Structure formats: C-alpha cells, structure tokens
Amino acid sequence: QKEVEQNSGPLSVPEGxxxxxxxxxSDRGSQSFFWYRQYSGKSPELIMFIYSNGDKEDGRFTAxxxxxxxxxxxxxxxxxxxxxxxxxCAVNIAAGNKLTFGGGTRVLVKP
Amino acid sequence: ETGVTQSPTHLIKTRGQQVTLRCxxxxxxxxxxxxxxxxxQGPQFIFQYYREEENGRGNFPPRFSGLQFPNYSSELNxxxxxxxxxALYLCASRPPGTSGRAPLSSTxxxxxxxxxxxxxx
Numbered sequence: 565q566k567e568v569e570q571n572s573g574p575l576s577v578p579e580g581x582x583x584x585x586x587x588x589x590s591d592r593g594s595q596s597f598f599w600y601r602q603y604s605g606k607s608p609e610l611i612m613f614i615y616s617n618g619d620k621e622d623g624r625f626t627a628x629x630x631x632x633x634x635x636x637x638x639x640x641x642x643x644x645x646x647x648x649x650x651x652x653c654a655v656n657i658a659a660g661n662k663l664t665f666g667g668g669t670r671v672l673v674k675p
Numbered sequence: 676e677t678g679v680t681q682s683p684t685h686l687i688k689t690r691g692q693q694v695t696l697r698c699x700x701x702x703x704x705x706x707x708x709x710x711x712x713x714x715x716q717g718p719q720f721i722f723q724y725y726r727e728e729e730n731g732r733g734n735f736p737p738r739f740s741g742l743q744f745p746n747y748s749s750e751l752n753x754x755x756x757x758x759x760x761x762a763l764y765l766c767a768s769r770p771p772g773t774s775g776r777a778p779l780s781s782t783x784x785x786x787x788x789x790x791x792x793x794x795x796x
Binding site: 568598600606607608609610613652654661662663664665666667668 | 708710715716717718719720723731733763765767784785786787788789790
C-alpha cells in the first residue's frame, strides 16, 4: 500500500463546474496536509494546507480533512481552463519532517 | 515566485558522470529539502538540511549527497549517474520554526524552486 494515494485521472470537468479531488494516506500519525498544483514542466505551487479536521476555504478552493477516515480532499469551484494541471497531495507525518507525495491527479477543464 | 532559485535549469550528462545541482533558499529559510520527480510521478524525498546538517534522508543510495552552506544555500551531488537518475530535481525551503517540534504551524509549509531537469544519456 502506498503511503499517499491519488487517482491519476485525468479528471475532466466542464468550465464552471466543481472539480473534486481525493487523497488517502496510510500513516495515522500524519499531522499536516498540503495540496500543490503543478503545471506541465513546472515545479509544484502551494495551493492549500490544512491541519485540523473539517473544511478550510481559500477563494475557489476548499480543502477537507477527515483524520478518522484518513483522507483529504480538494474542491475547486467554478473551474477555469487555467486550473488544468496536475494536483499533488502531500503529507507531513511529523512537524518539520519530509513531505510524502501522492502520484498526482491530472485535471482537465474543458471550455 | 517563491524566492527559491535553482541552477542550472537543464543539464545533460552521460552515464557514470557526476553532477552538482544548486539551490538558493528563500530569505530567512534555514531548512532545505531536495526531491526527485520522475516523469509522471510525484516528488520523492531525497534528504533535508537544517543549519548545515543533514537531518532526514529518503530511500536514496549514498551516491546522492548534499551540502548546506552558512547562508542556507544548498548543493545536491550525484555520483556515478545512472539512466534512472533522469528526472526533475526540486529544492524546497521552509522558514524557521518547528523543525521537529510541536505545535504545527504554517512554518511546515515548503516552497519549491523551479527545478533542474537532468537528463542522463
């Protein structure tokens, strides 16, 4: 079992719709969770981080964390073609520790 | 822009050669991590440096080594290059803060540089 798992996609959504991305992790000791966006050929760009159970909203993005079920999700509202990218879920098991990444979910937003 | 810079942008080497990649962290960030990202995969942690000492390492062989300098810039050295070493190498810096201590804060957030694309022929 991989430490951090994501559906590789592609997840195809029409412009203006909600894109829903999921990520599961295996280590119950995981403490902090990050979503990065990566355009082709570019480096990962931080979108959101979340530490506590529940929802965290930032603009069109909402991160949801459920530690009991060991999953974290990302919702992208009003999806735009510029949101087309690979979204990486990353988990930090202990404060100050390494980031463990999932394989990423490719999102395609069609006009 | 994250303020993290890396050089060179692209590099082509042949099998068996050695390579040095460089990273300048964001101002004030004293922790630097290196990641390897093969095509179509998520980044894999290589190692982390804090105050010029290695304080965490992933599943990479000893031919992957690093340094951190007093100004917190860092180098990644790879000896005896293999074809599978072809990848995007990412440097990430993190502000001072927890470095292993609780509670959590936004200082756990890592900011990535643009990466170095290494091709081994």
